[in-house]
Amino acid sequence: MTSPWEILADKVLSGDEISHSEALQVISASDSETFSLVEQAARIREHFWQNRVRLYMLLNAKSGLCPEDCGYCSQSKDSKALISKYPLLPEETILKAAEKAKELQVHTFCLVASGRSPAEKELEKVGDVVKQIKSHYSFKVCACLGLLKKGQAEFLKYSGVDTYNHNLNTSRNYYSQICGTHSFDNRVQTVNQVKEAGIGTCSGGIVGMGENFQDAVDLAYELKALGVDSIPINFLHPIEGTSLSAVNDLTPLKALRYLCLFRFVNPSADLRIAGGRELHLRALQPLGLRVANSIFIGDYLTTKGEAPEADLEMIRDLGFVIEAASV
Ligand code: SF4
Numbered sequence: 363m364t365s366p367w368e369i370l371a372d373k374v375l376s377g378d379e380i381s382h383s384e385a386l387q388v389i390s391a392s393d394s395e396t397f398s399l400v401e402q403a404a405r406i407r408e409h410f411w412q413n414r415v416r417l418y419m420l421l422n423a424k425s426g427l428c429p430e431d432c433g434y435c436s437q438s439k440d441s442k443a444l445i446s447k448y449p450l451l452p453e454e455t456i457l458k459a460a461e462k463a464k465e466l467q468v469h470t471f472c473l474v475a476s477g478r479s480p481a482e483k484e485l486e487k488v489g490d491v492v493k494q495i496k497s498h499y500s501f502k503v504c505a506c507l508g509l510l511k512k513g514q515a516e517f518l519k520y521s522g523v524d525t526y527n528h529n530l531n532t533s534r535n536y537y538s539q540i541c542g543t544h545s546f547d548n549r550v551q552t553v554n555q556v557k558e559a560g561i562g563t564c565s566g567g568i569v570g571m572g573e574n575f576q577d578a579v580d581l582a583y584e585l586k587a588l589g590v591d592s593i594p595i596n597f598l599h600p601i602e603g604t605s606l607s608a609v610n611d612l613t614p615l616k617a618l619r620y621l622c623l624f625r626f627v628n629p630s631a632d633l634r635i636a637g638g639r640e641l642h643l644r645a646l647q648p649l650g651l652r653v654a655n656s657i658f659i660g661d662y663l664t665t666k667g668e669a670p671e672a673d674l675e676m677i678r679d680l681g682f683v684i685e686a687a688s689v
Contacts, residue, residue, distance in 0.1 A: 367395070371402035374629050375409055382579055389575045389623040396615045396622075397649075403622040404652040410630045414685040415677050416469035416656035418504075418594075418634060421459045422663045424450045424475035424484070430543045432531075433605040434568055434598055436664045437476040443603030445664045450475060450484050453491050460495045466659055466670055469687045470502040471495065472527065474663060478544065480507040485514055489521035496522035501687045504564055509544065510552045515559035525562035525592060528552045530584055532567055533577035540571055540606075553588050566594035566636065569620045570612040578620060582627035593624055593631045595654070597638030599665055612638075614646040621653040637662045648676055 370380055370388070380388075391399050426437045426447030436443035456473065463471040473488060480488070485507070492503050505518055506527035518526065530549050531537070537546035553565050565588065567581050585593055597617050600607045617639075624633055634656040635643070643650045651657065659674075661667045677684065 365398050365402070367391075367399045367402040370626060371405050374406050374626060380626055382583065385579045385582060385623060385627050386575060388626050389578050389619055391619055391622075393613075393615045396618055399622050400618055400649050400653060403625045406625055406629045407633075407653055407655055411655035413680075413682045414655060415651065415682045416632060416634075416685050417466060417659045417673075418470045418472055418656060419459075419463045419466060419468045419660050420472045420474055420658055420662060421451075421456065422476075423456060423473050423488075424448065424477065425664065426476060428476045428478065430478050431541060432543075433540045434531075434571055434601075436601045436604055438604070441601075441604050443601050443664070450487055453487070453494070456491050457494065460499060462660075463501060464499050467684050467686060468501050468659065469656070469685055470504050470525065471499075472504040472506060474506040474527070475508070477508050479509040479511060480514065485517060489517060492518075492521045492523055502562075504562075506564075508552075509548055510555050512555075515552075515555045515561060519559045519561050523561055525564045526556040527564040527592075527594070528556065529566050529568070529594065529596075530581060532571060532573050533580035534584065535580060536571075536573045536577045539573075550584075550588070553590065557589070562592065563588065563590045564592040564594065565590045566592075566596070566624075566634070568596040568598055568637075569617075570598040570609065570638075570642065571606060572609050572611060578623060579627075582624050585624075585631075586628050590628070591632060592634065592656075593628055594634040594636035594658075595621060595624055596636040597642040599638040599641055599662075601665070612642045614642060614644050617642045618646060618649055618653065621650055625653050632656055634658065637665065640668050648680055651676070651680060651682065
């Protein structure tokens with residue numbers, strides 16, 4: 363008998379969209395249904411991405427010292443987490459990290475700076491270092507510098523930035539539960555500015571923050587409506603000292619269902635397993651990569667990641683190949 367997930371995957375593969383209520387069924391699937399759900403999401407992944415995997419590497423170029431109050435973030439003004447805090451790293455340090463990115467064969471090198479939005483001086487420094495990186499290496503460069511003011515996206519485009527990351531994080535409805543210093547619409551506005559400037563859009567979420575399934579579905583459709591190119595899905599890593607430190611709402615099977623939801627709703631997107639994958643997918647990480655087509659390699663912003671060799675081995679064992687960036 364054909365499973366309901368196979369019927370849904372056929373619908374997506376024929377070019378149709380699944381409805382909100384079908385998406386809700388995906389995220390509400392039971393543990394015992396999850397492996398057959400993953401099989402069908404893997405058919406969609408294979409259709410758009412074959413056996414290719416993109417590697418992304420993060421550099422936390424400016425850490426802590428943020429005036430915002432995002433409840434999940436160890437760098438927020440309210441966080442008591444013991445993290446290193448520093449202003450924008452010097453150019454030599456950023457260039458050294460770019461060399462490491464080349465060694466790891468990354469598709470995209472991500473320059474991340476904490477803060478509400480970049481000061482003009484910081485933006486200029488980022489622009490200068492991106493120009494240098496782009497003249498030496500063929501990988502893509504993504505910047506993640508917070509909310510952008512008028513003209514800043516155009517400046518980054520001119521400097522050679524390929525994509526800009528600004529996560530919506532959760533649904534419009536749930537947003538005020540996780541952040542009070544800026545709004546969901548502020549974030550949407552920045553994603554739109556990035557799009558208008560002709561830069562690739564990277565925007566995703568953090569799941570397992572206490573949101574309900576409807577919130578997850580709403581987020582998946584907000585990203586679809588914005589036409590986001592790349593979708594990182596983070597699984598909340600509850601960091602000691604943050605206001606969400608006691609939230610622990612995920613299991614490996616549930617984490618897989620979140621990935622399936624985003625794949626069914628955004629079938630051709632560059633869907634990435636991001637922070638918290640080691641903690642929440644655990645031994646099921648290879649199944650995650652049958653649904654998503656990219657991962658972060660190395661460490662995250664303020665938490666440790668897997669050793670790169672373990673990830674490279676997982677990719678080889680799955681019969682997948684690393685996709686280099688085309689210039
Ligand atoms: S997520 Fe970004 S804006 Fe929010 S507190 Fe952390 S660094 Fe600041």
